[in-house]
Amino acid sequence: MYIQSRNLSLRQIAESGQCFRMNEIEEGRYSLIAFGEYVELQQIDDEQIRILGASPDNPTLWEEYFDLHYDYGAVIRELLSGEDEFLRKAADYGSGLRILRQEPFEILISFIISQNKNIPAIKSAIERLCQAYGERKCWSMDPRISYYTFPSATALAGANLEDLRGLGLGYRDEYVLKAAQAVAEGRLDLQQLMKMDCEQLTAKLISLRGVGKKVANCVTLFAFHQLQSVPVDVWIARVLEEIYKGEFSWERYGGRAGLIQQYMFYYIRNRK
């Protein structure tokens, strides 16, 4: 199947630090594991991508995943015509970024793991977690390609701490196990959270051990699509301090602040 939209760059999204299981396999072609399926993504041109191996069961699934209904062009135009030079450059540089609508449990666990790790280390830790507790499957388009799904909460909750420790998650293994147990036992109902407003949602998330403000904001932004959420990590903190001298106002961008943050993050980390 094909997806058409402006402001949709597979490369930029894959390098944006919001998803950890999307990888370039050759020029302009990416593998992605999500919703328990493996697909390959191909950038056809500036306004079109192709998805290979997508299950026909839910035809709008990938359009939702890539957040097709949101007008990213409007935000880019706003920034390009604004007086903030750093944001003009960031918007120009990352104009193909989007905030994906990813699965809440995967994002919760992934960003618990992310703390105090760099992106390559996060990716490899998540792969090890998937190999240990996910389900091994073969791709329908090519059975020679096998992959592991992201573990279910039930599967992960059934792990014991010693085995988890062997995966090299460091001190985060305990946080991961507890979060998985909270979800598996229904104490944290992710479906229920969908209906909450951002403030309640954040409070629920922060009540988990190992989930602070930054991780909670990543979960609300990347899984619950709360675009007003602004995760402040070491890179963003650096931008706020060094570029803006502590004077930047997120309020000005309201419900787009999280997206603005993403343009900043991508630009500061990837510009040459």
Next chain:
DNA sequence: CTCCAGGTGCTGG
């Protein structure tokens, strides 16, 4: 080998 990472929890002021 050393440095640092999409932080959090805890403690002491």
Next chain:
DNA sequence: CCAGCACATGGA
């Protein structure tokens, strides 16, 4: 409220 520190590990 804020500053300082420990935390466990791997990738660069």
